[in-house]
Amino acid sequence: MLDQQSKDAERKASNAEDESNRKPIIIAPSVFACDFSRIGEEIKRAENAGADWFHIDIMDGHFVDNFSLGPAVAESIAKVATVPLDVHLMIDRPDHFFSRFQRFVRNITFHVEVPCDTAATARAIRASGCTVGLAISPPTPFTKVEPFLDQVDLLLVMTVNPGFGGQAFIPEMMEKVTAARKLRDRQGLDFHIEVDGGIVPATAPIVREAGANVLVAGTSVFHVTDPAKAITQLRG
Ligand code: DX5
Ligand code: ZN
Numbered sequence: 001m002l003d004q005q006s007k008d009a010e011r012k013a014s015n016a017e018d019e020s021n022r023k024p025i026i027i028a029p030s031v032f033a034c035d036f037s038r039i040g041e042e043i044k045r046a047e048n049a050g051a052d053w054f055h056i057d058i059m060d061g062h063f064v065d066n067f068s069l070g071p072a073v074a075e076s077i078a079k080v081a082t083v084p085l086d087v088h089l090m091i092d093r094p095d096h097f098f099s100r101f102q103r104f105v106r107n108i109t110f111h112v113e114v115p116c117d118t119a120a121t122a123r124a125i126r127a128s129g130c131t132v133g134l135a136i137s138p139p140t141p142f143t144k145v146e147p148f149l150d151q152v153d154l155l156l157v158m159t160v161n162p163g164f165g166g167q168a169f170i171p172e173m174m175e176k177v178t179a180a181r182k183l184r185d186r187q188g189l190d191f192h193i194e195v196d197g198g199i200v201p202a203t204a205p206i207v208r209e210a211g212a213n214v215l216v217a218g219t220s221v222f223h224v225t226d227p228a229k230a231i232t233q234l235r236g
Contacts, residue, residue: 023192023213025235028053028086029227030196031077032068033165033218039073042222043080049227050235053086053106055196055216060091063114064163071100078104086214088135088196090162095121102128109133109156109194112144122151133194137162142176146183152191154214155180159207160197165218169198174210181211201233208236 029051034042043054056077059068068090078085084106091097094110095117101108108130112118118134125132133154136145138161145155157176160167173195180193194214195207204215215234224230 026052026214027231027234028055028214028216029221030055030057030216030218032057033222040080043077046221046227047083050231051083053084054081055086055088058087058089058091062092064090066163074101075104098125102130105130107131107133107154109135109154111135113137113140118148119151122148138170138173142179149183149191150189154192154194156194156196158197159195167198169203174206177210177212204234205236
């Protein structure tokens with residue numbers, strides 16, 4: 001009995017500690033899912049619906065099997081949007097291309113799987129005045145990002161294989177989110193934990209519970225009739 005009571009007390013204390021380390025939820029609609037023929041209106045509509053950031057996917061046809069937007073379109077978005085822009089580089093040479101975005105975005109994320117020096121690229125992005133994010137694709141083990149988490153402002157745990165919107169959420173990725181949250185607490189770090197892919201009102205509670213605080217959402221914000229309701233549901 002006493003044992004059970006002390007276990008309960010321990011669990012409560014550890015939950016309370018977890019709670020105190022939680023960051024506010026940020027909803028980042030992914031512009032890749034919008035109607036590109038009306039991009040300015042789509043941005044305004046999502047902002048009015050409560051978007052906290054915009055997530056902009058950049059693809060090169062090499063790192064992923066698709067193309068999306070480039071710096072010119074991203075800059076046009078920056079002229080319309082009033083919230084911070086979060087760029088997700090799904091490209092082989094983030095070290096070469098990040099500077100094309102640095103003037104008008106808040107955060108630049110690149111993938112740990114690409115063939116460039118991760119620590120040097122993170123340093124260069126920070127030196128440009130932007131915050132830096134590191135992304136990890138579903139097949140890559142968490143140990144690959146672990147050595148860099150004290151050098152980044154955000155960890156992006158991909159919850160689908162990068163390249164396409166509208167894919168199904170991969171729940172096994174929550175192990176990485178949990179591992180990241182624990183490491184952050186243990187080492188007294190402060191990076192955001194972002195998830196991207198298949199984030200809809202039904203999967204949002206799973207990622208929030210695991211410890212993610214930045215939720216990227218394409219289809220579930222841009223392909224619905226009531227984006228404000230969707231954003232409220234995602235925020236929880
Ligand atoms: C996928 C992109 C995502 C995508 C998410 O490679 O990184 O940002 O737009 O789309 P949904 O929310 O539809 O899965
Ligand atoms: Zn993305």
